[in-house]
Amino acid sequence: MFALIDSHNHLQDHRLNADRNRVIGEMKWEGIEHAIVNGTSEADWQEVQNLHLSDPAFLSPAFGLHPWKIKDRSKEWQEKLRYFLKNPRASIGECGLDLWIADANLTDQVEVLRDHIKLSREFDRPLTLHCLKAWPELFSLLKESKPIPSFLLHSFGGPSHLIQPLLKLGAYFSFSGYFLHERKRKALENFRLIPAERLMIESDAPDMAPPNSLLTPYQNESFHHPADLRWCMEGLAEVRGESPESCAEQFRSNSIRLFALTSVS
Numbered sequence: 001m002f003a004l005i006d007s008h009n010h011l012q013d014h015r016l017n018a019d020r021n022r023v024i025g026e027m028k029w030e031g032i033e034h035a036i037v038n039g040t041s042e043a044d045w046q047e048v049q050n051l052h053l054s055d056p057a058f059l060s061p062a063f064g065l066h067p068w069k070i071k072d073r074s075k076e077w078q079e080k081l082r083y084f085l086k087n088p089r090a091s092i093g094e095c096g097l098d099l100w101i102a103d104a105n106l107t108d109q110v111e112v113l114r115d116h117i118k119l120s121r122e123f124d125r126p127l128t129l130h131c132l133k134a135w136p137e138l139f140s141l142l143k144e145s146k147p148i149p150s151f152l153l154h155s156f157g158g159p160s161h162l163i164q165p166l167l168k169l170g171a172y173f174s175f176s177g178y179f180l181h182e183r184k185r186k187a188l189e190n191f192r193l194i195p196a197e198r199l200m201i202e203s204d205a206p207d208m209a210p211p212n213s214l215l216t217p218y219q220n221e222s223f224h225h226p227a228d229l230r231w232c233m234e235g236l237a238e239v240r241g242e243s244p245e246s247c248a249e250q251f252r253s254n255s256i257r258l259f260a261l262t263s264v265s
């Protein structure tokens with residue numbers, strides 16, 4: 001079985017509370033050897049850190065303010081983030097821009113993201129970015145901020161004409177099984193165009209489940225189980241016309257490179 005790195009998930013999510021240990025055991029059983037756990041607000045950063053400390057060989061932490069949660073940030077959020085970034089294993093995320101949500105405050109979102117980008121430069125850590133319906137805004141912010149450390153556009157659903165310019169800025173892209181839904185055909189096409197050296201795979205668990213037709217043993221009513229990553233990888237490999245083994249090996253080394261996962265290699 002091929003080895004996989006889940007490049008983006010939220011294992012700290014409360015929906016996993018009753019099942020977390022079992023879920024982590026099943027991820028390992030299905031060949032997942034490492035995962036990046038992304039915080040979303042000051043309220044969950046400590047839990048992300050605790051999870052990492054409970055199994056540092058398997059879990060790396062990322063800390064950031066998700067655009068859906070920036071309204072709740074405290075005045076001291078940057079100080080707190082700096083504290084968590086003292087952990088040399090930590091990257092920055094999940095942060096980004098989102099104009100899909102109702103009552104999106106773009107000015108606020110841009111200001112907060114600019115602060116994350118500054119920290120990424122100061123600490124020399126990669127960023128994991130979320131972007132929905134704000135691609136021109138994100139692109140110009142990244143361009144104005146360069147040079148910046150490499151970054152991951154997680155669950156990339158952006159326009160295909162931005163792939164090349166984003167690659168030039170140092171982008172990596174991650175695929176989630178969610179794009180195997182019939183209604184996501186157009187976005188799925190992008191994952192044929194992205195060079196294998198800049199691609200990785202993520203579960204985004206407990207959200208972003210693949211279609212039910214992918215009947216894995218881990219189909220679950222209450223949350224997306226990250227142990228189905230292997231089946232999602234097979235779905236993507238088919239789209240790219242490549243073998244799941246070669247994709248898995250390439251994506252794994254991309255994740256190791258971007259997140260400096262020295263303990264995994």
Ligand SMILES: [Zn+2]
Nearest residue numbers: 009038094204
């Ligand atoms: Zn996420």
